[in-house]
Amino acid sequence: MPDTNIAEKTREKVLKAAKQLGYRPNLLARSLRMNKSNIIALAISYLENPFYAQVVKELSEQLRATDRHILLFTAPDDNQADPALAKVLNYQVDALVMSGTKASRELAISFKKLGVPIVQINRDSNYPGVSTVQGEDRDAGRIIGRHLLAGGHKRFGFVSGIADSSTSLFRLEGYREYLQSHGIDDVQIAYGNNTFEAAANAVRQLLGSKTPPDAIFCASDYMAFAALEVAKKEFGLKVPDDLSVVGFNDVPAASLSAHDLTTFSQPAATMVEKAIVLVDQLISGQKSRAQHLIVKGELIVRGSSRQAVS
């Protein structure tokens, strides 16, 4: 243990010297003293997807209550947070929240060493020191598979985010599992990579195949909007008569009659709320190990998918 008196004396020296230098008193300096900056780093991808814009808004608004702010790092996609974050440890942040992107093993290790917690919203991790808040990915996939099978569909497609994103993998797993257990082994997969253009191409690929699906589950509402656009405009399909489309997230635009999108909800506000609770428990030492939380959602049936044949 350091001798507090000596530490106190040195601290006074620092402050006095800083004052002599004419530095204006500021919270960054204060953070040196308190060892808390009240700054939470947020690494986020896909801000054009309204779900992630909601995460930014909610995190900023919910942190404001405790006078904390976000230092923002945007990453092009799931696997490219590291370059942007290379310097995050140089800033004295209290925690790192990630969403739509995830920590590499190296990043997780360096944060763990310094005792700075990482909480991922909407991405899995089993690295030490990385907590997660996720939706009901696998269960949701099963429920969507059941809904589409009950609607009398015969050929099933899936538009994935980037290949190794846990949300896409788990949602696909549940979807496939349900369909397989009901005798359907073939799910056609295309990669939308969470961008509008790539999702549109993925749907072109699915609908242009020799045996196009009559039901497509997209791993996000944002990609489902691309599916609806391509299906109606380029392939002249009627939704849901010719094709059912299901999304994920239930972003506000999904309920517009222009989209009328069946989806599985994943409330950003609640996920952020739980992430902040985790951050606080991990900073205060109330929890010492990584935590993994699931936020419940529900299937919301709208006009983009055929209803169960009764």
Add this chain to the structure above:
Amino acid sequence: MPDTNIAEKTREKVLKAAKQLGYRPNLLARSLRMNKSNIIALAISYLENPFYAQVVKELSEQLRATDRHILLFTAPDDNQADPALAKVLNYQVDALVMSGTKASRELAISFKKLGVPIVQINRDSNYPGVSTVQGEDRDAGRIIGRHLLAGGHKRFGFVSGIADSSTSLFRLEGYREYLQSHGIDDVQIAYGNNTFEAAANAVRQLLGSKTPPDAIFCASDYMAFAALEVAKKEFGLKVPDDLSVVGFNDVPAASLSAHDLTTFSQPAATMVEKAIVLVDQLISGQKSRAQHLIVKGELIVRGSSRQAVS
């Protein structure tokens, strides 16, 4: 002028003392020394409106090139940035960018005193030390008025953002001016306050009046989406046969066939680019006074408005 040798000596003392205290070297500490933090504060409102989500994304990505990051402050609306920003000066930010919200006179004065530049994207200001990057608000209003008059419309409505936001005021001014110069004195105005719900209510008010407009110009695409929803779903109107709707911004969703929205473009990427140039010129002293830039846009005619009768 301070004696550099003494300053240098004191600085060394600070650093040595800090080292003794076991502080990990960090950029926040470095910012004390260099008087530059490489952090730009961003105050922003209406993140649910994709235009502002684009501003965040663009600013973050474009600043990354020079290794700078955003300290994020979200404000509920145009006039409520101050409480959130009360503490921004306690952090040693190099500049403050604002979008969808604006500096009060008090805020402008305190930033000016400390020599920290403010650049507003999409909001006017004549306060000292506040630079602006704006779209072609007035001209766009005129062009939209001309487009709608040419389409044979008789009664004109306007859905405004909050009453004193410059974008809404200028767009309305141009719109009204053009219509007045062509003998139309009455523009029905309702306040959508830049939220979806308030915009929906504003449109209900306009369309529920005794002499409902057959053309509505909304001060943002986001509010125009609410107009399309209410007009079609609640009033059973055909767009554009019964009602033309025009937005502003040309956010990506405007071009979806589900919306097919006529709008006036305002490119977020270009506005952000110009804002960063201003920030750099003002920080470096290359410019010493507030600058005011206009970014050009164009009318993009789509299916939500009737074409000129020829």
